[in-house]
Amino acid sequence: MKKIISIFLDDIKRISKRPAAVVILVGLLIIPGIYAWLNIDSNWNPYGNTGKLPIAIVNKDNGTVILGEEINMGNLVVDGLKDNKDMKWIFTNEKDAKHMLEKSEYYGEIVIPENFSTKLITIFDTKKIERPQFDFYVNHKKNPIAPIIVNKAVGAIQNTINQNIINAIIYKVLNTAEDIGLVTKAARTTEELVEKLNKAKSNISDLRAIFKTMEITADLTNNSLNAFKELLPTVDNISGTTQNGIKDMQNALKSFKDLTNDIDETVSSIKDDSKDIANVIDSFDESPLEDNKEIMKDKMNELSEQLKEKSEKIDKIKSILNRVGQNLKLPQLDGIQDKLQKISDSIGDTQKIISNTKQTKNEIKEIKNKLKAIQTEEVEVYSAYRDSIKGDLNSAYTNANQSMDSINELLSGVSKATGKTDKALDSMIKALGNTKDLTDNMDNVFSKLQDEIDKIVDSLSGEKESEMYDKFVNLIENDPVEVANFLSTPVKTNEIDLYDINTYGSKMAPFYTILACWVGCTLLISIVKTDIDNTTIGTEKLRNYQKFLGRFLLFGSMAVTQGLIIGIGDILLKVQVINIPLFIITIMMSSFVFMLFVYSVTVSFGKVGEAFSIVVMVLQVAGSGGTFPIELLPRAFAVLQPIMPFYPAMNILREAIGGLYKNNYIYYMMMLLSHTIIPLLLGLLFRNPLIHLKEKLDRELEKTDIII
Helix, strand or coil, rough: HHHHHHHHHHHHHHHHHHHHHHHHHHHHHHHHHHHHHHHHCCCCCCCHHHHCCCCEEECCCCEEECEEEEEEEHHHHHHHHHHHCEEEECCCCEECCCCCCCCCCEEEEEEEEECHHHHHHHHHHCCCCCCCCCCCEEEECCCCCCEEEEEEHHHHHHHHHHHHHHHHHHHHHHHHHHHHHHHHHHHHHHHHHHHHHHHHHHHHHHHHHHHHHHHHHHHHHHHHHHHHHHHHHHHHHHHHHHHHHHHHHHHHHHHHHHHHHHHHHHHHHHHHHHHHHHHHHHHCCCCCCCCCCHHHHHHHHHHHCCCCCCHHHHHHHHHHHHHHHHHCCCCHHHHHHHHHHHHHHHHHHHHHHHHHCCCHHHHHHHHHHHHHHHHHHHHHHHHHHHHHHHHHHHHHHHHHHHHHHHHHHHHHHHHHHHHHHHHHHHHHHHHHHHHHHHHHHHHHHHHHHHHHHHHHHHHHHHHHHHHHHHHHHHHHHCHHHHHHHHHEEEEEECCCCCCCCHHHHHHHHHHHHHHHHHHHHHHHHHHHCCCCCCEECCCCEHHHHHHHHHHHHHHHHHHHHHHHHHHHHHHCCCCCCCCCCHHHHHHHHHHHHHHHHHHHHHHHHHHHHHHHHHHHHHHHHHHHHCCCCCHHHCHHHHHHHCCCCHHHHHHHHHHHHHHCCCCCCHHHHHHHHHHHHHHHHHHCCCHHHHHHHHHHHHHHHHHCCCCC
16 A cells, blocks of 8 residues: 555656646646536526527418408517517518528528418308418528427417417407397306206106116016027927827828718618518518418518618617717717617517517518518618718818818928027027117116206306306406406416426536546546556565556546536536535546546556547447437437446436435445446456556557557
8 A cells, every 4th residue: 555655646746846747737627627617608598598599570461350350460470579589580571581591590480471360260161261370491501409499489489379369369259249248148048058958858868768668678578588488399399299189180080981981881781771671571471371381481580680780780870970979069960869779679679579470460560560660760861861961971071181181281380480489589589688788878878968967057057157157257248358368378387396407507517517527537548647667666566556556546636636626616607506515526426436447448458448438438428318318319328328427427416406315316326336346357356467468559559650
């Protein structure tokens, strides 16, 4: 440590013995401050001096008539600009304005066209509205920043023009409205509007009731369709069962047809039997039985057999008719059945007589009479069957058979229809569900609409709102100018400054101050030698790290002095500073860190390191966020910003100028000090390996005889 201090003291002694060296070093200490102060002062209040920027105004407006009065909005604009000091407004003609603009004597030119006022009043034309406009010419060649300033100023003027135009139109309208009694009419119109709104609300209630009924109907229909859908499988089953029953009935009809055929055959055979019996009767003669006793006996036996067969056939007919009578309600069957029973009884009696007869003439005569009676009754039965029963049975069979065919066809259609009906019911149920959703949505819409109508009605007819309306009417009648001023700018902006900094120069001071510190370090490195020629102090040999730290004490002390001078000058220049000690310490510390960086790369790499420090300065000027927000710069600068020494140094100064926030000062100070790590590693740890590289680079540069 003693050797390091000895090197520093030896440097001071040698400088103090040379007045020229002292003058140069003093100049090096002051020049960075001058650089910072000039830049800060030139940016002290540029936007406050825009009144010096010449802008030409050319008014060509011919004016127009509105509500019976002549009006020239171009003249109103000119009158308003005459009192405006934001720019140096020069009122001239179009020819001179264009010439001076092209000559770069003016920064811009505003031309108000001939139809400016005419287009303005098209707002009262319902067919076509044309927005008026004025032409603004900007000279971008004269200065890069001036067009931006002029554009913003003209934008502000445009807002002022708009406000003045709105103010003038509203004043004319309100003044005319008051003259012709529009305010009173408006009051009546308000009452009519409230009445119509209440009526509309009532109509909406009716609509809600209708949609509610639709919803209930949809629910009932939906339930019915669901129930009917549940019955479809049952209907399908019944259809199948019924079709099976139809098949059974068709089989029964076939049996019925067979029965009627049996009746026909049996009745026909009875008729034929009657003829046979008639032949037997005719063969009976009245000759004495003694003469032909054997013949008579054979005939009686034949007759008995015939009667037996007849009796069996009659029993068969009776059985068939009984079965038919159970299914068909035919009154004719009762008469025939009675006659058949009578025939059956007669046959029985005749059979008894035949079996007991002694074949006397009287007995044979009685048998003949019985047989004739049976024959007569059989003829009657046959006639009745032929004339009545047979036709009815055939008709019954035909009708029943046709009915079975129709029913069978119908059931086939039902079976097919159930499938289609099931799909149709699904669609109807879905549609009814959508209907319910629609009614719910419409009810919500109508409910909200009623609420909005209530709010409007309350606003128009409420007690509090009525008082406000009365005040507004009185204000229009008594002071239309105030109303016009309010309506032209109904909303104002209240700007609340956070960390308020009074001048633009103070806002730019962190950037130019930190930049001046780096410039000062670069100047020192370019003029003061970094190498130590002596290898010993007295009899003791100097080590490389001792040389590095010993000479850095000179550079570091000069850099800190530069920072002190810059800081004091900023304060004397009236830069806003909230905390002066922190402000001065920050500048001195920044100069110290910058000097260590520039010194270490120069000592380690010679001229190459010196050039590298300049490159780093250029990158920081462009991408540290000192002038433009880092968000507006290319992505590469946003990546580099956090690792640049400028970034924490400027933020520390901003804390001292605008005001402290929590631990920001300490945080950025630690970030700034972290930039000493790499320079110390280069100067202390890697000093010996880098010496040979530096010496080689220096020899190569000396061979050029150009680079110092």
